[in-house]
Amino acid sequence: MNSDSPEDELQPQRIQELLSVLPSFALLAGLQLDVFTRLAAGPATAAGLAGLLGVEVLRLARLLYALVAIDFLEVRRTDGGIDLFANTPEADLFLVEGRADFVGHERNLWSRVWNAALQTADSVRSDSPRAMLDFAEIPREELRVFLEGLHRGAVSMGEELARRWLSSCAAVLDVGGGSGGMSVALTQSCPDLAATIVELPAVAPVTRELVEAEGAERVSVVAADLGEPAADSLPQDLVAGSFDAAVCKSFLQCLGPAEAERAVARITRLLRPGGELYVIGVGLLDDTRVTPAHATLFDLIFLNIYEGGRAYTEAEHRQWMAAAGLESVQRLELDDGSPFLRGRRPE
Numbered sequence: 001m002n003s004d005s006p007e008d009e010l011q012p013q014r015i016q017e018l019l020s021v022l023p024s025f026a027l028l029a030g031l032q033l034d035v036f037t038r039l040a041a042g043p044a045t046a047a048g049l050a051g052l053l054g055v056e057v058l059r060l061a062r063l064l065y066a067l068v069a070i071d072f073l074e075v076r077r078t079d080g081g082i083d084l085f086a087n088t089p090e091a092d093l094f095l096v097e098g099r100a101d102f103v104g105h106e107r108n109l110w111s112r113v114w115n116a117a118l119q120t121a122d123s124v125r126s127d128s129p130r131a132m133l134d135f136a137e138i139p140r141e142e143l144r145v146f147l148e149g150l151h152r153g154a155v156s157m158g159e160e161l162a163r164r165w166l167s168s169c170a171a172v173l174d175v176g177g178g179s180g181g182m183s184v185a186l187t188q189s190c191p192d193l194a195a196t197i198v199e200l201p202a203v204a205p206v207t208r209e210l211v212e213a214e215g216a217e218r219v220s221v222v223a224a225d226l227g228e229p230a231a232d233s234l235p236q237d238l239v240a241g242s243f244d245a246a247v248c249k250s251f252l253q254c255l256g257p258a259e260a261e262r263a264v265a266r267i268t269r270l271l272r273p274g275g276e277l278y279v280i281g282v283g284l285l286d287d288t289r290v291t292p293a294h295a296t297l298f299d300l301i302f303l304n305i306y307e308g309g310r311a312y313t314e315a316e317h318r319q320w321m322a323a324a325g326l327e328s329v330q331r332l333e334l335d336d337g338s339p340f341l342r343g344r345r346p347e
């Protein structure tokens, strides 16, 4: 027997690591309960912290010991035998809300996304999205959690687009603009730019509320379903040929392929000759379907939450863009290295 065969060297260590998800759940719960933020003021007993958080002590204490076990909290026993909990330096830097390096803004969105991901085997078995996210039906509070979870990413995308590509635009269409963060950031960064968000009728009122709360005057919100079947229709209130650029961020991935193709055609007609469509988001796969790994893995979420939506390949996107009449379609990269596509409406 050859003891040097590659099989002999294989160990299940990586599999075991991937299956050890409880630290992630403890961390998420600590963030959701604001444990680290409360402890930023100084060490506390479990009972003291329970009082601050408005929860019962016994279950909280068990979570606190778990957070000690994974090095986000430290525990010190007083001479009187009472345990005092404190943030570790890492937790104090990254897990305290309000600090510049806080990384937990999206905690409520992660909770929803992880819940969805846990349905993957059932969604595959039943060939249906077991954690369905139907934007037309979702309760308002849940919709707010979802959109607020996407907000920071949308804002930083608006800032990057303004800095790198859209500063000379006067009119930009933000397709499926969600929280409105991208449009707000674009108008704040570019004094001569007006942004129009197009959102589903069920979502548009929430988008409007969020945009108004930001006091953004050059952002308007139009209610329309861009995937609807009616041939050749354009949303009322939007004028063909009136936008210098349109941005679809994390939008086409919500739609089935036929809807996505119709949406790209409609959006293209809203562009002026020479206007550009930007297709951005985690739903853009290379044609191998295996890279970027982030997109391939995120497609697991889509298969649980969308009836027809999914990550699409670059070739699929290019086909819709070509069918819509866009030309010079290019693959470009964002600051973080993720790819996106840009095409131009012919002059």
Ligand SMILES: C[S@@+](CC[C@H](N)C(=O)[O-])C[C@H]1O[C@@H](n2cnc3c(N)ncnc32)[C@H](O)[C@@H]1O
Residues within 6 Å of the ligand: 135, 150, 151, 153, 154, 175, 176, 177, 178, 179, 198, 199, 200, 203, 224, 225, 226, 227, 228, 248, 249, 250, 251, 254, 255
């Ligand atoms: C994943 S969210 C992305 C939101 C935002 N672009 C962002 O990246 O933060 C997708 C958005 O597209 C909107 N949407 C989905 N289907 C749509 C349709 N057929 N027409 C217009 N908007 C749609 C949803 O309401 C939702 O706000």
